[in-house]
Amino acid sequence: MNAVLEDPPETTGHPLAGSAMSGADVVVQVLADEGVEVVFGYSGGAILPVYDAVFRYNREHATADGAEPLPLIVPANEQGAGFMAQGYARASGRVGVALVTSGPGATNTVTPVRDAMADSIPIVVLCGQVPTGAIGTDAFQEAPISNIMAACAKHVFLVTDAERLEATLRTAFEIARTGRPGPVVVDIPKDIQNAELRFRGSGTLPLPGYRARLRAIDTATLDAARCAAFFDALGRARRPLIYAGGGVIAADATGALRDFARAFAMPVTTTLMGLGAVDTTEALSLQMLGMHGTAFANYAVEDCDFLIAVGARFDDRVAGVPQAFAGGARYIAHFDVDPAEIDKVKRADWHHLGNLARALDTLRIYGLQHGFRPREQDLYAPWHAHLAALKRTHAMNYDRASALIQPYAVIEAINAITRGRAIISTGVGQHQMWAAQYFDFREPRLWLTSGSMGTMGFGLPAAIGAQFARRDLPVIDIDGDASIRMNLGELETVTTYGLPIKVVVLNNAGDGMVRQWQKLFFKGRYSATDKSLHKKDFVRAAQADGFEWARRLADPAELPAVIAEFVAFDGPAFLEVVIDPDAGVYPMVGPGMTYAQMITGDFIVSRQAQPAALEAGPSEMF
Amino acid sequence: MRRIIAILLQNEAGALVRVAGLFSARGYNIDSLTVAATHDPAISRLTLVTSGDDAVIDQIVKQSRKLIDVLEIADLSRSDHLESELLIVKIGLTGLAAAEFDACMQRHPAARVVDQGAGSRVVQFSGTGRDVNAFFAELSNLAPVLELARSGTAAVGCGDAVLTPRA
Numbered sequence: 001m002n003a004v005l006e007d008p009p010e011t012t013g014h015p016l017a018g019s020a021m022s023g024a025d026v027v028v029q030v031l032a033d034e035g036v037e038v039v040f041g042y043s044g045g046a047i048l049p050v051y052d053a054v055f056r057y058n059r060e061h062a063t064a065d066g067a068e069p070l071p072l073i074v075p076a077n078e079q080g081a082g083f084m085a086q087g088y089a090r091a092s093g094r095v096g097v098a099l100v101t102s103g104p105g106a107t108n109t110v111t112p113v114r115d116a117m118a119d120s121i122p123i124v125v126l127c128g129q130v131p132t133g134a135i136g137t138d139a140f141q142e143a144p145i146s147n148i149m150a151a152c153a154k155h156v157f158l159v160t161d162a163e164r165l166e167a168t169l170r171t172a173f174e175i176a177r178t179g180r181p182g183p184v185v186v187d188i189p190k191d192i193q194n195a196e197l198r199f200r201g202s203g204t205l206p207l208p209g210y211r212a213r214l215r216a217i218d219t220a221t222l223d224a225a226r227c228a229a230f231f232d233a234l235g236r237a238r239r240p241l242i243y244a245g246g247g248v249i250a251a252d253a254t255g256a257l258r259d260f261a262r263a264f265a266m267p268v269t270t271t272l273m274g275l276g277a278v279d280t281t282e283a284l285s286l287q288m289l290g291m292h293g294t295a296f297a298n299y300a301v302e303d304c305d306f307l308i309a310v311g312a313r314f315d316d317r318v319a320g321v322p323q324a325f326a327g328g329a330r331y332i333a334h335f336d337v338d339p340a341e342i343d344k345v346k347r348a349d350w351h352h353l354g355n356l357a358r359a360l361d362t363l364r365i366y367g368l369q370h371g372f373r374p375r376e377q378d379l380y381a382p383w384h385a386h387l388a389a390l391k392r393t394h395a396m397n398y399d400r401a402s403a404l405i406q407p408y409a410v411i412e413a414i415n416a417i418t419r420g421r422a423i424i425s426t427g428v429g430q431h432q433m434w435a436a437q438y439f440d441f442r443e444p445r446l447w448l449t450s451g452s453m454g455t456m457g458f459g460l461p462a463a464i465g466a467q468f469a470r471r472d473l474p475v476i477d478i479d480g481d482a483s484i485r486m487n488l489g490e491l492e493t494v495t496t497y498g499l500p501i502k503v504v505v506l507n508n509a510g511d512g513m514v515r516q517w518q519k520l521f522f523k524g525r526y527s528a529t530d531k532s533l534h535k536k537d538f539v540r541a542a543q544a545d546g547f548e549w550a551r552r553l554a555d556p557a558e559l560p561a562v563i564a565e566f567v568a569f570d571g572p573a574f575l576e577v578v579i580d581p582d583a584g585v586y587p588m589v590g591p592g593m594t595y596a597q598m599i600t601g602d603f604i605v606s607r608q609a610q611p612a613a614l615e616a617g618p619s620e621m622f
Numbered sequence: 623m624r625r626i627i628a629i630l631l632q633n634e635a636g637a638l639v640r641v642a643g644l645f646s647a648r649g650y651n652i653d654s655l656t657v658a659a660t661h662d663p664a665i666s667r668l669t670l671v672t673s674g675d676d677a678v679i680d681q682i683v684k685q686s687r688k689l690i691d692v693l694e695i696a697d698l699s700r701s702d703h704l705e706s707e708l709l710i711v712k713i714g715l716t717g718l719a720a721a722e723f724d725a726c727m728q729r730h731p732a733a734r735v736v737d738q739g740a741g742s743r744v745v746q747f748s749g750t751g752r753d754v755n756a757f758f759a760e761l762s763n764l765a766p767v768l769e770l771a772r773s774g775t776a777a778v779g780c781g782d783a784v785l786t787p788r789a
Binding site for chain 2: 206
């Protein structure tokens, strides 16, 4: 504990060092010092001092045009605040901040905190807590947040010593953004917020174990022998494939990955979280692999003889049957920052733990200097020809003759305008997979989706947060009628703050993805997933929440014109599209199935005989 | 396979909960858990007995090492180590085979009677888990067991190697 207090305040160089401040003022000053430019949150009794401090800070530091340096964006529900902080973080790469009260305010953020953990997104959630003396007394709006969040977050602090508040806050940001990023929760009792403190201006908590491990990973380098081992094995391969995940984006290593792939003419497939790591429109991009990956990406995984996993973790949506995954690969190389991911699911023949961009650059330079030039030697020409044929033969496709609006066509129409340069957020389900499959992503941080947790209701608040991070880009929430209901209250948040977000609801009157599973695995018994009798008029709901542009599209003939008007509208716009309720997500590698058993549906060509009918499998499948 | 894992932990509020929570959340068993502050009061040492094959233990160690408060972690069962458990058992005098009980205590120098009541004795024993089991099996054949308290395993590695937090 003494380590916190080692510097006398006047030596830290902070202009406010030594100033008397309340705990709440310290919170706001550390937020400002950390470069926080927007806070998403909902007030309440136990966090009132901090809200008051934000109010005073904004009044005292207003810019010449009256703008607040630390605007507070108020959601309909604290879950919305958590997902806004995530949307901000995902779109910017910076730490997103949510500020909520104790009890229900804090428990409402459990879902976004767990979601951030599962997708490795850096956010800091600051919660009010009942005064230290009241903790454990079943006080009003008391909840055991440090216990609850310990199971969900990267780390949680309960501040019980006011003298440690300042260092704890700074440490929370450090933990959130370093290593494998994640959510950090700081639970701040009200008496700590009201404590009279002296601001120090610097200092963090001692974290000897964490920082030592971080340093070991940060400073790890690839020596010549390890580079040589990598290229010895690669030199024997003729069908290499890069499998890139969200870790590439989290590590800001997309430039290094693109350079590496380009230098050695290597094809790349990405996970759902890795979309945008490479430009998906390029010839050697195979787009997404996995349960709903493109058929050509999954066939490429089957056909490759050397797999390079970069910031990816062989999760069950990619490697449902680990032993069969990439069964033809004679060698697997794995790059990550998290030691626990190496050999967790699939044994790697070679691995490197360390800074991704540096490792890829080191390998690229080593390879080029040592005469590894597959591009010039046309080493992969047959493989490239094979992949081009796969892409041609097994291209994504759908029922183009249908009289009903096909969801894929809606996304294609939007994509024809945005061309891979817009931020796309989604809920969870069929619409999410259609968006992943049919949108182009030319850059990282344009694709915001709840990948691992699969949280319905993610799309709208994430879009709001993202718009605060990127005022310069169009932000489009592709949502489903079921997903958007989960956080429908945030429609009003869009108009309250005048955000030019475009909200698309692909309405198939139900939980389409679950229905698809019920159709495939439960003989069409649509238990609790049919919403055709639900009464909601989405357009009137959007209008009630202040959307001036709100329309329902049901006639396929109007699709191009309506989409064009919708995307071009200068301000918040809401579009409900009545889609073919039977439209499915294909390809599909069913749970517990191998890529060889992939179902491609009626419109994508399969290279295997399709299974006649699927029976409900064992109950463990998920 | 039984494994003994030693963890050095920053002595922070909630740190123990986070270790135990990680085990339950990831479906790892905790057969026993012993924790106390070390000679450095800022550091606690936790000895955890679990079971699993090499791959499972490897994941347990790696996942535990990711906890912010964890300073160092080692699988002590990978090399020579010493381990000990404490058993405190209260037996009744009614039904006690006195002569055999005395003989049993003679045979086990690690056992001693630490309290004598009008109708009971409290016996304390320490040793490896296997020793404790063997002693208890013997004792429970000779005397009615009224109450039992048993600690988890505490363990250190043999030789000069020391588990210390990384600088």
